[in-house]
Amino acid sequence: MAAYIAGKLGCEVAVEGLERISGGASRETYRFVCRWAEGGAPRSRRMILRRDPPASLIDTERRIEFAAYRAFHGSAVPVPEMLWLEEQDGPLDHPFFIAEELAGFQAAPQMLLSGAYDAVLPKIAERKWTILGEIARADPQALGLTEVMPAPALDGCWSKELAHWEAALDRDQAEPLPITRAAIRWLKANPPPPAQKLSVVHGDYRTGNFLFDEAGEIHGVLDWEMCHLGDPLEDLAWSFNPVWGFGQPDRAGGLASRAEAVAIWERASGLKADPAALHWWILFNCVKGQAIWVGSARAFLDGGNKEPIMVYPAWWLINAQDRAILKVMGKL
Template identity: 45%
Template sequence: MPDKVIDTPALAEKFAAYAEAHMPGASNLRVIAMNRIHGGASRETFSVDIAYEDATGPKTKGLILRRDPPDSLIDTERRIEFAAIRSAYGKAGIPAPEALFLEIDEGPLGAPFFVMGRIEGGTPLNPFRIEDVEPHRADVGREFFRYLGAIASLDIEGTAISEEIDTPSPDQCWKRELDYWAGEIRSNAREPQPVAEAAIRYLSANPPPPAQKLSLVHGDFRTGNFLHDGEGHINAILDWEMAHIGDPYEDLAWATDLLWCGNDQERAAGFIPWPEAIGIWQEASGCKFDPAAFEWWSLFAHLKGLGIWISSARAYADAKNDDPILAWSGWFTHAAHELMLASRLAPKHGVEL
């Protein structure tokens, strides 16, 4: 088989040696393609094709390498992401990739990393161009909310992720997440954040109902973080780096945040009518829709967004990561979420904008 494009030959050589040592029975393993996938900034992501031999003959396999960068848009722990993928893989029909190797030592590739199987035959959907999925928008939307609910339906007891992180009590999920993102905003802000601070005060003083159940929370389930086959089906759910155990309403609110709806607020996540979307999610998750819980978590989603964008801007400004998506996030998406928060908080304080 002729070699394909290898963007980073030195990394490819190191990866081949590592993969051969960790794939039972593999020999003469070589990397035949390695290409950087741009777009996310929490890990350096590479698509890798390998060729090798085992007892049954020559083989090829597609992999995804996720390596820690010097600094990232989101400060996450690779062990947790790896455990989240393992917890979802093969469960409830969720199209999660197969988690293969986890390496916490910097030695083999210069930074900690993990490797998962590559799911073939899909393309990402730009959250700002949802119309590109037509004429299959509704079909994709139904699968979107079914898989969102399926993740929430998983029994977390004894799962890989439950062995890596603590499980909060149902009445403390909100506080843990609010405290975390408030800390991210305050430690990374380069200028005053009055809208964010107003939101933190409001959310703290008006907590949501306790979680109906504790679930695996993907943390970044949205358009842009799945692959679809062009025929109306989602064939891979990606980017589990923000996964944790918590209230499934956090995922529902983030997935339907207005930033990801493609300027179509009449349809949930820009896909299908809200009643249909909520009905699918309820059936798949086993949760009953609670408007009060959704209101709190949807406000929190805007604040969480600000936390991500403020952190990304700080990393770029401090020259810790030169990926331009961090600069763009610190400008455009920050402004969008700040305006969303301000417009929703103002009426609660008797202010007209």
């Protein structure tokens, strides 16, 4: 690591305190302190390494993730600064990127919903869906993201995403999934209207993927691995997937009622969340979630990645996601 960064900075570098951060199943994540001298003065910076694992919960494109972070850095959407992207295996055995670490904040939903933050939960909810509205409002072309991400037609956003995740289920399932397949049949038979605009879709915008503090401010939106261009309702609906209620079924992300979250998002985005279209995307995201959990299990079963985090989502969430599908379809 020190040798790689030294080559980028053009000076001698020391790397200290390198440690793996637990959790996260699409990249290996490490934190460390980088020290060097600049103009005779000592410098240091806390950094994050995100390295490709041997096999992943989801197959993602690191160049797209890196580009999404860079596009939003310095905007109304808070993200860490990206430093270097390395797509070759040579330096660290697998491709990776390095970013600044936003230190001193929390991400765990279990901590957020433990009771210690109850006084600021309304503010966090306001900030959460306001930031998501800012993502939806953004112009992908102005951000330069149409150069690195395919831009589907407005009436093709739904079919592109559904085909992608259905193919993932076809490839990875280890046992029949009749409830999920029933949902797919319904989604195909009842397509949503065309997207009202082409938006940047974060792809995993939920409680647990942003950094917050005790005052209720959000300092960083993380985990852009599944970022793509599509219907902005997809992101809003992912935040309403029932599995993200964390034991509070009537509160989206454990934070607010769905009506409150939609109102915040509509104010920030300038868009409308048509109830029927939103329902379609919520059910779609239940299917997408199931494909991710099944893919995680497949990576573990095939022996490509024996990290415990790979089998945990399947053990914890496949049954829960089935129940969520039934709930959304009115069949639970």
